[in-house]
Amino acid sequence: MGKYQLYMLFFCVCFTAQTLFAQEKVLPINTHLDLVPEEENLDVFQQWIRWNNPGSLLIHHLTKQARDLYEKRDREIAELRTKSDWMNRQRTVRDKLDELAGTFPEKTLLKPQITGTIKRQGYRIDKIVFEAFPGYYVTGCLYVPEGLQGKAPAILNVIGHNQEAFRNPLYQVINHNLAMKGMIVLAIDPPGQGEHLQYFDPDINFSAIGYTVMEHNYFGNQCAISGVSAAKYFIWEGIRAIDYLVSRNDVDPDRIGVTGFSGGGTVTSYIAAFDDRVKVSVPCSWSTTNRRQLETKGIQDAEASFIGGLAEGITLEDFLEVRAPKPTLLTFTSRDEYLTLQGAREAYSEAKSAYKAFGLEDNIEMAEDDSKHWMTAKIRLAIYAFFMKHFNIPGDPAEMEGEVFSEEELRVTPTGQVFTSYGGDMIFDVNRKETEKLVEQLEKSRKNMDHHLGQVKVRAKELSGFIAPAPGAVEAFINGKYRREGYSVGKYAIMGEGDYAIPVLLFVPEGNPKKHPAIVYLHPKGKVTEAKPGGEIERLVKKGYVVAAADVLGVGETENTVANRQGTADAGNTAALIGRSVVGIQAGDILRVVTYLKALPDVNSEKIGAIGIDEMGIPLIHAAAFDPSIKGILLSGLPLSYRAVAMNRIYKLGMIPTGYKGPGLPYKMDFSATIAGVLTAYDLPDLLGCISPRKVALLNVKDHVLESASESFIEQEMDFPTSVYSKSEVPDNLKILPLAEIPGEMVDWCFQ
Structure with a gap:
């Protein structure tokens, strides 16, 4: 090479190095075009048309499945044309209703007491107490002409x-008029109402839980955990009230009627379907179809549906049709706040087809009026006339002016409450006795450990309604990314089991080419709770973990914001109606996130674990028990058992304080963490046993009131999983610590 060529080569090298150095040291910036630093927005569904209302995704997913079940039932109903067809359908419905309600108890002595009498011209009112179960008191007033x-x-x-x-003036007027027209009327206090409060607190002279609907949902959750629909107890009280009526010498057992307004209309339809002695039924402002109920107002009360009812093809219409051709009057108003006129008309139309097949279509009628949720004068007149017609009572059905008594005057018990007057059992106590039998069966099953664990996995999938993710890669969509010091944060939407996506924040360490262990992070307040710089997730990432913080369906961005007029999120009840649970759906979501992580090039697929905070530990335990891809789990603040919720009068799982001043509405209720019938097959500690011998760390375990659990509570609940781990090769892979914070060394122990 000549001198000239050497000179040019030296010049080029120097120029290139100088240029590169200059570019690395100082990048040219036009200050007029430089972007102002933006504030991070960690919402995945930001500016997204398809999922522009993520607060409705959970309820839409459930109602879509309900529609599919309804369409199957529609096809069956469309085939019914003759009386024989409908009679076969009635037999099927009765069998399924008996199965859904469960076995009613043996009838015992009612032991009725008359605690007082009010005499007026034309009638008297006897104040009645009777026992629906031994030691379970029902209060009422009997109007006798x-x-x-x-x-x-x-x-x-x-x-x-x-x-x-x-004691409400509306009911007093109706009872007065029916009595004055020659009918004996027994009006009773349903559970959670009047003098029959289930959680009465003498210190506040009111329910500790809240007004009537709150109580219904509260004990309804305890019943559901034990596999019983709360409706069973409302039905039984009605059946026993009819037992009392027909035991009287002045009552014609062949002319028994039942009526009720609103929630009483629901119970009227149930009693009339279950008790053949009911000749005439008048459910008011209740008649509807499950389809329209779910599409509009949603399930509002625990007793308003049966666990697994729609999954079995049973809908509200069936309660009308199963009693055809017995006389039935439906009443409804045009602007009902709780149900829809469309649903009422559709229910009436379908039921009329059944009555027509029997040749008695005039035995079913519907009275409408233009009003909000109410029993208008027109509707009340229709009620009187219908009972008089079918009980062969002559006279004028027009409404009379009636005396309205004060609540004090109609008081049945000495103190104004069964709880303080007689003590005895409430629905919780009756359900607890049944739950004790389930717990005994669980304890017995656990003695055959291997068989029990195998059965738990099968039954947990069935009862939770779990649907395993389809094999193969999951669909994911990136909707933004931020760079922070030492790591990046990606915003992803991972497709769930239906037409919804799981919002995920993916935290990936930078500057290290090796594959990283990964953690799915689940927080009940959403993925952003610990996602800010300096938060718990950043500490995990800087320790070398890839972290996927996920909002499984119903959490965080997808928190159910669709609620009924009581402010009660009804996703848990809706899921139970179709044979599923929110927990089971969330467990599937967790495994979809795990599947996504396994496919990432910078993740060690053999080292994927998960952290569940508080109640998010419940779906996480299910997911880990169902799929060994989750190599270890860390549970902080886990409510340890469903047993404790069902067996203790007061619990707080699913109870969200409202801040309301006063006793009426202290809580909003969301029972998404409940699995209907769970205690018929397993409890959360059984699932921990299914995870053995993988690593499980429990920190600051919670009891039924979501307080740090006592040593005795932990010892009782953890006896079975501890024995499972003790028989494994790695008994120390189950750790229980009282720590409130998540220490770094515990994370490393779980996931390295």
């Missing part, structure tokens, strides 16, 4: 969701 000639027809009036129950 004067001058009865022979046996009279009798009507049971089951009351809607008024706190004062039958």
Whole structure:
């Protein structure tokens, strides 16, 4: 090479190095075009048309499945044309209703007491207490007409969701008029109403839980955990009230009627379907279809649906049709706040087809009026006329002016509450006795450890309604990314089991080419809770973990914001109706996130674990028990057992304080963490046993009131999983610590 060529080569090298150095040291910036630093927005669904209302994704996913079940039922109903067809359908429905309600107890002595009497011209009111179960008291008032000639027809009036129950002026007017027209009327206090509060607190002279609907949902959750629909107890009280009526010498057992308004209309339809002695049924402001109920107002009360009812093809219409051709009057208003006129008309139309097949289509009628949720004068007149017609009572059905008594005057018990007057059992106590039997069966099953664990995995999938992710890669969509010091944060939407996506923040360490262990991070307040710089997730990333912080369906960005007028998120009840649970759906979501992580090039697929905070540990335990891809889990603040919720009168799982001043509405209820019927097969500690011998760390375990659990509580609940791990090769892979914070060394122990 000549001198000239050497010179040019030296010049080029120097120029290139100088240029590169200059570019690395100082990048040219036009200050007029430089971007102002932006504030991070960690919402995945930011500016997204398809999922522009993520707060409705959970309820839409559930109602879509409900529609599919309805369409199957529609095809079955469309095939029914003859009387024989409908009679076969009735037999099927009765069998399924018996199965859904569960076995009713043996009838025991009612031991009725008359605690007082009010006499007025034309009638008297006897104040009644009877025992639906031994030691379980029901209060009511019996309106008896004067001058009865022979046996009279009798009507049971089951009351809607008024706190004062039958003492409300509306019910008093109706009861007065029915009595004055020659009918005996028994009006009773439903559970959680009037003098029959289930969680009465003498210190506040009110329910510790809240007004009537709150109580219904509260004990309804305890019943559901034990596999029983709360409706069973409302039905049983009605059946026993009819037992009392037909035991009287002045009642004609062949002329028994039942009526009720609003929530009482629901119970009316149930009693009339279950008790063949009911000749005439008048459910008011209830008649609807499950389809329209779910599409519009949603399930509002625990007793308003049966666990797994729609999954079995049973809908609200069936309660009308199963009693065809017995006389039935439906009443409804045009602007009902709780149900829809469309649903009422559709239910009436379908039921009329059944009555027509029997040749008695005039035995079913519907009275409408233009009003909000109410029993208008027109509707009340229709009620009186319908009972008089079918009980063969002559006279004018027009409404009379009636005396309205004060609540004090209609008080049945000495103190104004069954709880403080007689003690005895409430629905919780009755359900607890049944739950004790389930717990005994679990303890017995656990003695055959291997068989029990195998059965738990099968039954947990069935009861939770878990659907395993399809094999193969999951679909994911990136909607933004931020760079922070030492790592990046990607915003991803991972497709769930239906037409919804799981929002995920993916935290990936930078500057290290090796594959990283990965953690799925689940927080009940959402993925952003610990996602800010300096938060728990950043500490995990800087320790070398890839972290996927996920909002499984119903959490964080996808938190269910669709609620009924009581502010109660009804996703848990809706899921139970179709044979599923929110927990089971969330467990599937967790495994979809795990599947996504396994496919990432910078993740060690053999080292994927998960952290569940508080109640998010419940779906995480299910996911880990169902799929060994999750190599270890860390649970902080886990409510350790469903047993404790069902077996203790007061619990707090699913109870969200409202800040309301006063006793009426202290909580909003969201039972998304509940699995209907769970205690018929397993509890959360059983799932921990299924995870053995993989690593499990439990920190600051919670009890039924979400307080740090006592040593005795932990010892009782953890006895079975501890024994499972003790028989494994790695008994120390189960750790239980009282720590409130998550220490770094515990994370490394779980996931390295």
